[in-house]
Amino acid sequence: MNHVINVQVENKPGVLARVASMFAGRGFNIHSLAVGPTADPAMSRMTVVVDGPEMEQVIKQLYKLVHTVKVTELTPGQGIEREIMMVRVNAEADKRAEILEAAAIFKAKTVDVGLATLTFELAGDPGALADFLELMRPYGIVDLAKSGRVAISRDIKTNGKKGRLRSA
Amino acid sequence: MSNTMTGAQALIHALESQGVDIVFGVPGGAILPAYDPLLDSPIRHVLARHEQGAGHMASGYAHATGRVGVMVATSGPGATNLITPLQDCYMDSIPVVAITGQVATHSIGNDAFQEAHTWGISMPATKHNYLVTDAADIPEVVNEAFHLASTGRPGPVLIDLPKDVLAATMNWHDPKEIKLPGYRPSVKGHPLQVKAAIDMILESEQPVLYTGGGVIRAGGAAELRAFAELADLPVVTTLMARGAMPDSHPLCLGMSGMHGSYTATTAIQRSDLLVTIGARFDDRVTGEVKSFAPDAKIIHVDVDPAEIGKVRKADVPIVGDAKAILGQLIEVMEKKLGGKRSPERTDWHEQIAEWQRDYPLKFDQDPEGPIQQQYVISELHRLTGGDAIVVAGVGQHQMWASQFWGFERPNTWINSGGLGTMGYAVPAAVGAKAGKPDEVVFAIDGDGCFQMTMQELITASVEGIPAKIAVMNNGSLGMVKQWQKLFYHERFSATDLTNHTPDYVKLAEAMGCVGIRAERPADVVPALEKALAINDKPVVVDFVCDPDAMVFPMVVAGGSNDDVIMSMTDLPDPAGPQPEDVI
Ligand SMILES: Cc1ncc(C[n+]2csc(CCOP(=O)(O)OP(=O)(O)O)c2C)c(N)n1
Numbered sequence: 103m104n105h106v107i108n109v110q111v112e113n114k115p116g117v118l119a120r121v122a123s124m125f126a127g128r129g130f131n132i133h134s135l136a137v138g139p140t141a142d143p144a145m146s147r148m149t150v151v152v153d154g155p156e157m158e159q160v161i162k163q164l165y166k167l168v169h170t171v172k173v174t175e176l177t178p179g180q181g182i183e184r185e186i187m188m189v190r191v192n193a194e195a196d197k198r199a200e201i202l203e204a205a206a207i208f209k210a211k212t213v214d215v216g217l218a219t220l221t222f223e224l225a226g227d228p229g230a231l232a233d234f235l236e237l238m239r240p241y242g243i244v245d246l247a248k249s250g251r252v253a254i255s256r257d258i259k260t261n262g263k264k265g266r267l268r269s270a
Numbered sequence: 271m272s273n274t275m276t277g278a279q280a281l282i283h284a285l286e287s288q289g290v291d292i293v294f295g296v297p298g299g300a301i302l303p304a305y306d307p308l309l310d311s312p313i314r315h316v317l318a319r320h321e322q323g324a325g326h327m328a329s330g331y332a333h334a335t336g337r338v339g340v341m342v343a344t345s346g347p348g349a350t351n352l353i354t355p356l357q358d359c360y361m362d363s364i365p366v367v368a369i370t371g372q373v374a375t376h377s378i379g380n381d382a383f384q385e386a387h388t389w390g391i392s393m394p395a396t397k398h399n400y401l402v403t404d405a406a407d408i409p410e411v412v413n414e415a416f417h418l419a420s421t422g423r424p425g426p427v428l429i430d431l432p433k434d435v436l437a438a439t440m441n442w443h444d445p446k447e448i449k450l451p452g453y454r455p456s457v458k459g460h461p462l463q464v465k466a467a468i469d470m471i472l473e474s475e476q477p478v479l480y481t482g483g484g485v486i487r488a489g490g491a492a493e494l495r496a497f498a499e500l501a502d503l504p505v506v507t508t509l510m511a512r513g514a515m516p517d518s519h520p521l522c523l524g525m526s527g528m529h530g531s532y533t534a535t536t537a538i539q540r541s542d543l544l545v546t547i548g549a550r551f552d553d554r555v556t557g558e559v560k561s562f563a564p565d566a567k568i569i570h571v572d573v574d575p576a577e578i579g580k581v582r583k584a585d586v587p588i589v590g591d592a593k594a595i596l597g598q599l600i601e602v603m604e605k606k607l608g609g610k611r612s613p614e615r616t617d618w619h620e621q622i623a624e625w626q627r628d629y630p631l632k633f634d635q636d637p638e639g640p641i642q643q644q645y646v647i648s649e650l651h652r653l654t655g656g657d658a659i660v661v662a663g664v665g666q667h668q669m670w671a672s673q674f675w676g677f678e679r680p681n682t683w684i685n686s687g688g689l690g691t692m693g694y695a696v697p698a699a700v701g702a703k704a705g706k707p708d709e710v711v712f713a714i715d716g717d718g719c720f721q722m723t724m725q726e727l728i729t730a731s732v733e734g735i736p737a738k739i740a741v742m743n744n745g746s747l748g749m750v751k752q753w754q755k756l757f758y759h760e761r762f763s764a765t766d767l768t769n770h771t772p773d774y775v776k777l778a779e780a781m782g783c784v785g786i787r788a789e790r791p792a793d794v795v796p797a798l799e800k801a802l803a804i805n806d807k808p809v810v811v812d813f814v815c816d817p818d819a820m821v822f823p824m825v826v827a828g829g830s831n832d833d834v835i836m837s838m839t840d841l842p843d844p845a846g847p848q849p850e851d852v853i
């Protein structure tokens with residue numbers, strides 16, 4: 103099972119190597135990993151998608167790294183998760199229209215048009231990306247570039263009314 | 271004094287400000303700048319004959335004194351030779367700092383002469399490590415390194431210093447306040463958890479205090495004893511906790527696990543509550559996890575939250591320092607008892623006493639037969655009154671030393687527990703003796719182990735560090751041979767050392783030590799007396815021992831602790847399941 107873990111680390115040289123080495127050494131499986139700056143220049147955020155039954159040791163071992171400041175596991179529904187991908191598909195003249203139609207439904211952006219291919223950019227919920235890929239597969243996927251997942255927790259706003267959640 | 275100095279001078283100055291009195295190392299090209307100001311420093315440098323030796327010396331020093339041990343090596347091969355001692359200290363939570371030279375910053379990544387990616391190689395073998403790229407950072411880095419090594423769960427920290435950084439000039443400044451937002455080890459335990467633990471202990475009918483090296487590292491031996499007496503708890507001291515509770519104490523059951531006493535192992539198996547302090551449910555302690563202490567609730571006190579729940583789920587987890595939490599446990603227990611005695615657990619104590627009567631640790635020394643190692647260890651204990659620091663290698667001799675030495679004080683048992691590093695004993699004994707010159711330091715070493723690192727006896731004689739080494743010469747890699755005997759149909763592959771037995775007495779003399787030999791049981795006491803009377807030179811005693819002796823009790827690796835094998839007669843079926851673990 104995949105778990106999404108956000109790790110706030112001090113922005114120090116080699117911190118990615120430390121996290122990666124710890125995962126390898128402890129036998130934890132990384133499904134995807136994305137690193138980037140945060141609002142605080144002294145800190146970076148890593149969003150790690152980890153494959154495994156139990157996250158307790160993963161989280162504790164992350165905390166053991168001296169540069170790890172905060173670790174949060176995003177329980178499904180609690181976080182907002184996004185990925186971006188670019189996918190190039192075979193698009194012979196007779197198939198072009200239906201491919202573009204499918205792309206339009208998914209709000210995928212056409213970023214390159216070739217003689218026999220179309221290239222789309224799609225950003226959004228990981229599930230939507232997977233669905234779009236499945237839809238494109240029969241046409242023939244020529245190339246695919248996909249980012250790791252980034253995630254942020256939802257800001258829970260009750261607005262005085264119990265249980266009313268609003269997404270960001 | 272001018273504040274302008276080189277990075278190398280800053281390094282030595284920083285070590286001095288940490289109170290370092292001794293470092294163990296070997297110089298070389300990249301670390302050369304640091305060796306120059308060392309000449310003018312009050313810090314003593316002990317020139318080891320191999321960097322691995324330097325590393326284990328720093329570890330032995332830290333074990334014996336409780337202070338941070340320091341090892342120094344050059345780049346490349348010097349640094350890679352430190353990896354074994356670093357990993358060893360990591361597994362056993364020993365506070366050490368390693369200083370390594372590195373090729374100049376502009377050469378890094380160019381496969382320069384004696385370049386190794388020390389930072390990357392040492393990362394998984396250290397608690398934390400640094401590559402310093404600016405000499406101005408040295409005061410902070412050294413200060414942080416010592417802080418990390420000695421606080422929380424202690425461990426090794428490495429500082430890699432490129433040659434140009436050591437040669438650069440900088441302005442000395444006292445280190446700024448340590449700012450590590452991600453490093454805040456707990457000391458005190460959560461009061462509610464402490465209370466919950468006490469309630470659980472008061473309800474328990476068959477409790478055991480299962481203690482590990484964390485108690486010794488935290489300096490909590492006195493508190494452990496006070497708490498065990500107050501709450502009337504039998505105490506098991508794991509391999510790393512030997513000496514945390516006096517073996518002579520009626521509540522002390524000694525070591526449990528693979529080669530533990532029947533009583534200690536079985537008391538844990540039958541317990542209804544394990545009060546675990548600074549121990550980590552190591553596989554050598556638990557055997558098969560699913561049948562380990564099946565009816566026991568678990569209180570788990572550890573300074574490292576990652577240890578809690580790693581192997582066995584805790585019913586009451588308490589994160590913090592073992593000494594501090596033992597203090598809290600005592601306080602709450604005293605309040606709860608209000609001057610009354612803790613509940614009597616007569617049946618439990620009687621059961622334990624019966625096991626002790628029925629299954630004692632024992633050995634037979636036939637006066638006409640070969641020397642038994644247990645006899646040597648027992649006689650050494652008698653002659654010293656147990657007042658010595660005992661260091662061990664890895665193998666049968668180590669297990670016998672742990673079983674048959676009656677430990678009375680913490681920090682008097684120095685061995686490689688977690689990593690099981692053969693060759694640990696000689697250099698660790700040298701380091702321990704350097705740190706505790708007034709104590710008798712006696713290594714109980716195997717002949718296989720001795721041949722791995724004996725050259726550090728040259729260091730010992732040159733430096734005037736009179737450690738003593740008993741070479742338990744059974745002519746074999748005995749522990750491995752024991753497994754071959756038990757599990758590989760007596761097919762002794764590569765465990766015989768007798769095709770050429772070196773003359774250990776001559777070897778000792780060649781290295782500037784006194785060499786003594788004992789071949790028969792009657793030689794043992796005179797040899798030990800002679801060794802103990804020599805205080806100005808290192809001594810090596812070659813004990814020619816029984817080549818066929820086996821360590822018992824034994825629980826087969828991966829087997830259940832319910833099946834303690836007491837002797838050759840209750841061996842498992844050789845056609846049965848074979849052990850999967852390695853020694
Ligand atoms: C560096 C290293 N290599 C190999 C081993 C595997 N090993 C464990 S015990 C042992 C035999 C030790 O022989 P010796 O020092 O003679 O001790 P004995 O068991 O005979 O007392 C070996 C080879 C180890 N623990 N460490």
Ligand SMILES: [Mg+2]
Pocket residue numbers: 665716717718742743744745746747748
């Ligand atoms: Mg041997």
